[in-house]
Amino acid sequence: MPRYHVVEAGRVVNTILADGPNSLPGALLVLDNGTAEIGWVYDDGVFSPPSPTPGPVPAVVSDRQFFHALAISSLITEAEALAAVRTGDIPTALQVVIDALPEPERFPATMLVSGAVEFRRDHLLVEAVRLARGMTVSEVDDLFRLAGGL
Numbered sequence: 001m002p003r004y005h006v007v008e009a010g011r012v013v014n015t016i017l018a019d020g021p022n023s024l025p026g027a028l029l030v031l032d033n034g035t036a037e038i039g040w041v042y043d044d045g046v047f048s049p050p051s052p053t054p055g056p057v058p059a060v061v062s063d064r065q066f067f068h069a070l071a072i073s074s075l076i077t078e079a080e081a082l083a084a085v086r087t088g089d090i091p092t093a094l095q096v097v098i099d100a101l102p103e104p105e106r107f108p109a110t111m112l113v114s115g116a117v118e119f120r121r122d123h124l125l126v127e128a129v130r131l132a133r134g135m136t137v138s139e140v141d142d143l144f145r146l147a148g149g150l
Contacts, residue, residue: 005036005040005042005047007042010041010042011039011040011050012037012039012040012041012042012047035047054142054145056145057121057141057144057148058121058145058147058148059120059121059122060118060120061118061119061147061148062117062118062119063084063085063116063117063118063119065147065148065150066118066119066147067080067081067084067091068081068147068150069143069144069146069147069150070093070143072146072150073143073146075093075143076091076094077091080092084113084114088115089114090110090113093133094113096132097125097128097129097132097133098110100132101128109128112125119147121140121141121144126140
């Protein structure tokens with residue numbers, strides 16, 4: 001059955017049956033064939049479901065998850081991911097970041113990347129990699145979400 005959708009700020013906030021009231025003060029009413037739902041987006045004459053809300057960002061992921069996610073995201077190669085997990089080899093993209101650190105920070109960073117069994121989202125080296133790679137905070141969060149699901 002056709003319905004009117006009450007749209008405010010581009011979102012469906014209520015639905016009224018087509019044979020119900022045909023006006024509400026200050027609201028945009030849009031007739032639909034019954035597909036849109038409350039919370040859907042209305043833009044340029046088209047209804048669409050809202051983007052899914054991303055899940056929580058894992059605080060910690062294993063080294064396997066971390067390097068696997070980097071490979072899936074094409075930040076390192078699959079061969080580099082396998083070598084990192086098998087032998088502690090540092091992928092080139094991460095070595096470049098380590099080499100750019102001040103001298104006193106290089107050895108601890110090398111030890112961490114080559115020997116860690118887990119990686120923390122809030123570690124300063126993760127932030128250094130983010131900045132060096134020109135990544136946004138959201139992109140790193142998405143990388144950790146991806147890793148957490150592997």
